[in-house]
Amino acid sequence: MTKRYDGLALLSGGLDSLLAIKVLQDQGLDILGLHFTTPFFGKPWLQDEWLSEYGIESINIDISKDYVRMMVDGPAHGFGKWLNPCVDCKIMMLRKAAALLDEHGAKFLVSGEVIGQRPMSQRRDALSTILNEAGVQDRLLRPLCAKSMKETVVEKEGLVDRERLLGFKGRSRKPQLELAEHYGFTKIPSPAGGCVLAESESSARFIRLMQAKALPTPADFRLSQTGRQCWAGPLWLAMGRKKADNNRLEKLVGDGDILLRTVGFPGPVAILRPTDDGHPSAEDVRDAAAFTASYSTKARRHFEETGEPVTVSAASGDHVEELRVIPSRVTPLGWAEPSPDEVKPWKDERKQAEEAQ
Numbered sequence: 001m002t003k004r005y006d007g008l009a010l011l012s013g014g015l016d017s018l019l020a021i022k023v024l025q026d027q028g029l030d031i032l033g034l035h036f037t038t039p040f041f042g043k044p045w046l047q048d049e050w051l052s053e054y055g056i057e058s059i060n061i062d063i064s065k066d067y068v069r070m071m072v073d074g075p076a077h078g079f080g081k082w083l084n085p086c087v088d089c090k091i092m093m094l095r096k097a098a099a100l101l102d103e104h105g106a107k108f109l110v111s112g113e114v115i116g117q118r119p120m121s122q123r124r125d126a127l128s129t130i131l132n133e134a135g136v137q138d139r140l141l142r143p144l145c146a147k148s149m150k151e152t153v154v155e156k157e158g159l160v161d162r163e164r165l166l167g168f169k170g171r172s173r174k175p176q177l178e179l180a181e182h183y184g185f186t187k188i189p190s191p192a193g194g195c196v197l198a199e200s201e202s203s204a205r206f207i208r209l210m211q212a213k214a215l216p217t218p219a220d221f222r223l224s225q226t227g228r229q230c231w232a233g234p235l236w237l238a239m240g241r242k243k244a245d246n247n248r249l250e251k252l253v254g255d256g257d258i259l260l261r262t263v264g265f266p267g268p269v270a271i272l273r274p275t276d277d278g279h280p281s282a283e284d285v286r287d288a289a290a291f292t293a294s295y296s297t298k299a300r301r302h303f304e305e306t307g308e309p310v311t312v313s314a315a316s317g318d319h320v321e322e323l324r325v326i327p328s329r330v331t332p333l334g335w336a337e338p339s340p341d342e343v344k345p346w347k348d349e350r351k352q353a354e355e356a357q
């Protein structure tokens, strides 16, 4: 029989989410952590550590498809500083968590938010929007700031002892660090769970992808975070910077991709992935191959010393072609990496388009 829990908690793996669960475990309540994963956040490989280090049970819930759809359609409550749609993100996770309550016999939801801690999703008005739109007004408990909030049903009914909850508010992290010490945490994770949508460089990569593909997939977003991202108009080239990127790229190859490898010299693996208007011609593949080979120091040196071109293999499915190219960082296509400076104009343009509708 499935184990039954008192409550289900959003567990990002950040310090606040772990502490929120500990505060309730202290009252003898059984809490199951829900760890949501998307191409933008999620560390499911830490689940064993959460259990052994902090005594927290959790399950992993992959919401990639719905999340990517929300990003592409545009989050109803807008983006934060970069491409983080925090209010819509929280609403989506709480809706999904609420739908799982009955299955786990749970009566309430838990989140580690602290009022006023972060600019976008933790303002009082944003917190109340999240509650209303997720339809969880009376079922969401925030143990770290509960005493600064209205009493919830589970507190009124006595399932949770309000007196043993906390009243943190504001931006100071000191109370959380003291609480972590109280619980004997030897590892202190960052406050939140780590989300690349709140980072400038990743945001620049994502907008390029959304400009190039009307319906990007979760796999596209994963590729756009791997290695060096180079664009030439609508043509997209993802290239490994280090061995781990190369290994990951080999696993990310999909239908229609062209996989480039410098032959006979160590160097990057690269993927040319088609986009809506970016279908590489034979000449484009040759250009990308020359550019990729230029990141192999030994291939470059070989050309400089001998004047001989180097070989790059271009594999598409079972078809493999060997191209002889001159390694070159400056090619006719002019590959370049996206810049965070592109993010704000993109967001402004998108906002104007939405307002004009």
Ligand code: SF4
Residues within 6 Å of the ligand: 041, 084, 085, 086, 087, 089, 090, 121, 192, 195, 196, 197, 198
């Ligand atoms: S920082 Fe990322 S994971 Fe956290 S609420 Fe915002 S969008 Fe969601």
